[in-house]
Amino acid sequence: MFKEIFDNVREKCPLIHNITNYVTVNDCANVVLACGASPIMADDKDEVSDIQTICGGLNINIGTLNSRTIESMLLAGKRANELGHPVVLDPVGAGASKLRTETANQLLKEVRFTVIRGNISEIKTLALGNGTTKGVDADLADRVTKENLDEAAAFAKAFAGKMNAVVAITGAIDIVADAEKAYCIYNGRPEMSSITGTGCQLSALTAAFVTANQEQPLEAAAAAVCAMGLAGETAYARLSELDGNATYRNYIIDAIYRMNGEALEAGAKFEVR
Amino acid sequence: MFKEIFDNVREKCPLIHNITNYVTVNDCANVVLACGASPIMADDKDEVSDIQTICGGLNINIGTLNSRTIESMLLAGKRANELGHPVVLDPVGAGASKLRTETANQLLKEVRFTVIRGNISEIKTLALGNGTTKGVDADLADRVTKENLDEAAAFAKAFAGKMNAVVAITGAIDIVADAEKAYCIYNGRPEMSSITGTGCQLSALTAAFVTANQEQPLEAAAAAVCAMGLAGETAYARLSELDGNATYRNYIIDAIYRMNGEALEAGAKFEVR
Amino acid sequence: MFKEIFDNVREKCPLIHNITNYVTVNDCANVVLACGASPIMADDKDEVSDIQTICGGLNINIGTLNSRTIESMLLAGKRANELGHPVVLDPVGAGASKLRTETANQLLKEVRFTVIRGNISEIKTLALGNGTTKGVDADLADRVTKENLDEAAAFAKAFAGKMNAVVAITGAIDIVADAEKAYCIYNGRPEMSSITGTGCQLSALTAAFVTANQEQPLEAAAAAVCAMGLAGETAYARLSELDGNATYRNYIIDAIYRMNGEALEAGAKFEVR
DSSP: OHHHHHHHHHHHOOEEEEEOOSSSHHHHHHHHHHTTOEEEEOOOTTTHHHHHHHSSEEEEEOTTOOHHHHHHHHHHHHHHHHHTOOEEEEOTTBTTBHHHHHHHHHHHHHSOOSEEEEOHHHHHHHHHHTTOOHHHHHHOOSSOOSTTHHHHHHHHHHHHHHHTSEEEEOSSSEEEEOSSOEEEEOOOOGGGGGSTTHHHHHHHHHHHHHHSOTTOHHHHHHHHHHHHHHHHHHHHHHOOTTOOHHHHHHHHHHHHHHOOHHHHHHHOOEEEO | OHHHHHHHHHHHOOEEEEEOOSSSHHHHHHHHHHTTOEEEEOOOTTTHHHHHHHSSEEEEEOTTOOHHHHHHHHHHHHHHHHHTOOEEEEOTTBTTBHHHHHHHHHHHHHSOOSEEEEOHHHHHHHHHHTTOOHHHHHHOOSSOOTTTHHHHHHHHHHHHHHHTSEEEEOSSSEEEEOSSOEEEEOOOOGGGGGSTTHHHHHHHHHHHHHHSOTTOHHHHHHHHHHHHHHHHHHHHHHOOTTOOHHHHHHHHHHHHHHOOHHHHHHHOOEEEO | OHHHHHHHHHHHOOEEEEEOOSSSHHHHHHHHHHTTOEEEEOOOTTTHHHHHHHSSEEEEEOTTOOHHHHHHHHHHHHHHHHHTOOEEEEOTTBTTBHHHHHHHHHHHHHSOOSEEEEOHHHHHHHHHHTTOOHHHHHHOOSSOOSTTHHHHHHHHHHHHHHHTSEEEEOSSSEEEEOSSOEEEEOOOOGGGGGSTTHHHHHHHHHHHHHHSOTTOHHHHHHHHHHHHHHHHHHHHHHOOTTOOHHHHHHHHHHHHHHOOHHHHHHHOOEEEO
16 A cells, blocks of 8 residues: 555655744655655745645645744645645644744644644644643653553544544654554654654655545644655665764655655554554 | 866865855855855845955855845945956846845846856846747757757847856756857756756856856856766766765766866867757 | 863763854754764744753854844843853854944854854954954954964964953864963864864754853863864875765764764873963
8 A cells, every 4th residue: 555655756746835933844855856846945925835736745844934934834835735645744843832832723723734744742742732642641651652552542542533633643653643543653763862853854855745645634744754754764774884864864764756656565564553 | 288277276266256046055165165166155235245356256145045135245246347347147046036036136137257157047027027029938948959049049148148148057058158159068967957056056156157267258158057067967977876966966066076077178068059 | 181172072962042143053963962962953032942941052153144133132141140051152154244243243242152163364353353362463463374463362362361261263273261261272174164164063063061160161172173173184194085075074073973082182282372
């Protein structure tokens, strides 16, 4: 199944509109190109509707947000909803400032998202802000482990159901869930967290995957998460004793570029709960 | 001739002011350094005149434009004109949104450009917006090929004459033309389009080349286009089976860094029409 | 001593808030991660106080400043001062425009800095703007050499005393001084200046080092300068004949990633004047 999903990305070459932070934007553009899609970055309120109209999907990432770009995120998100385009939210740093938490919550209220992708802390912040599954949140640790995996998967499903979206919680173990089904994904390397923006890259990649596979957003998001993790493994295997996080960053994008559907199908490590 | 042009860049080390998008700005700065020039990035309206005054040339790139930076582009462009400094326009995404098309047209009306560099689609958008060579545009395909090369060269010359600028249309075959003469350039690799910003990098490089060679902007722009394409070839030859677009990006900048006038002269592949 | 200083960074993993330019921001984030600290980039006035509150230190870099971010720099700086957090200033391009010079001077007036790091030209601009050591400035050349090292060290000490901060002047020879003591540092390679943002990276690294070593800011800043220079040497030794400034950029960050306290202690080349 993941094979067909990735093949669809390379065949359909979807055009993905990104409103994203200026820290990792170049890597996001290159990873979208690496998977076979095309990126456009545009964040002015006077053009985001036009740009979204010619695109197939939208990726909203709130890292380095500001009052100017928040307005553009809302406009682009609403336009994407009107057009029936998939929209991904990366709530970078939700919980770290009032502005980020409030902006993420406002986006969730005014825009319908296909996928919400963040770490456990960000997703918990959103779930609390939306009054969901509070009991679970309170108990849930800030790290998904084998021990609390069932609990975390239940939390992801509950929040996915509440938001009517796919929820992707990434970390040592990744969970990608809709209301009914959770993929628990074991790809990836801990060293990926020493690179800035692997999460941002994954969100951009996810937008490409769900845009090329609109009838199966859960599986497309899970495939994107597996692809990123697998790229992290492949890239890690190439590193010499002198290489560090900068070379690792490049090799991960390279690995997406060289990956194909069959390699993804063969390398994906997951179970469904 | 291209040898002397590149040697001039390395000898004169021109300082190039860039108002450019936040996606590829780091690569633009590094490619300007790689060719022997120096970059300054500055986009606030309260400093662009000061910065342009201490620079030798200006590169305006409208990717990720916004209302704040559009004003700065106009101010910097006018100041460069007053000072007699070469100015390059990269109309990224002209045609993709009303804002980009109108901004590009406003820049063309209010600022005199030395070189206008874009892909065929962007340049056609500008030519139509300026009421030029409409018949040619209508017929001209969105890809320059051996079959339509004469037509494309005629279009480039006509638009160059209209704008009194050098026009560089880059793609599988590149055309660099003034009103009288068109360089048709065969350097480059198709894989370069899998990297974000090779076009942006080329515009920044072109600004460095024309600033160091002000008496021959056509040849300087053609030399920059050949240099970028040749770097794409040299870099491609280094790639292993594991390398992808991220490593390719680095190797292209590296190839500019290692290139000299003689290598450019020997590797440039072009004909004049 | 430098061993312990670097070990502290890796052990304490300080969270560093960066308000920095969009040119080199990705490299700044990756170099902060490479040394074992964590970066957050945030520049909106409505969140910088919140973000600074959860961080341990602040790095303010005025490259690509604008009216919106200048306000945020002042707010974040004042908040960091209230919290007793170390603050680093990188006055990129002070002297190149009125806006940069005035902004740097305003920051120096309204915010107390732990370290001020720039090249000799930038630091001279600040010293003149603050009315300090004018006689020395007037005579001091724009390049620190063995010949004028005593004079430059005296200038650095005088400005450090005036500002009650550590002053780091980087160039062929680096000087890191407080009012009493100047480290003259001989690490580094001239080729580092062919990469955009090695100075910006060093400022971000310095913020991490001083935040993890608050009781000895002079030594921490000197250690960061040695670490960056040593990384430049280590990375240079890896370069092939085909590599240029793009690969060199990656290898320098890699070298910080692979460096440890012992390697820094062994490789640091300095004298105290």
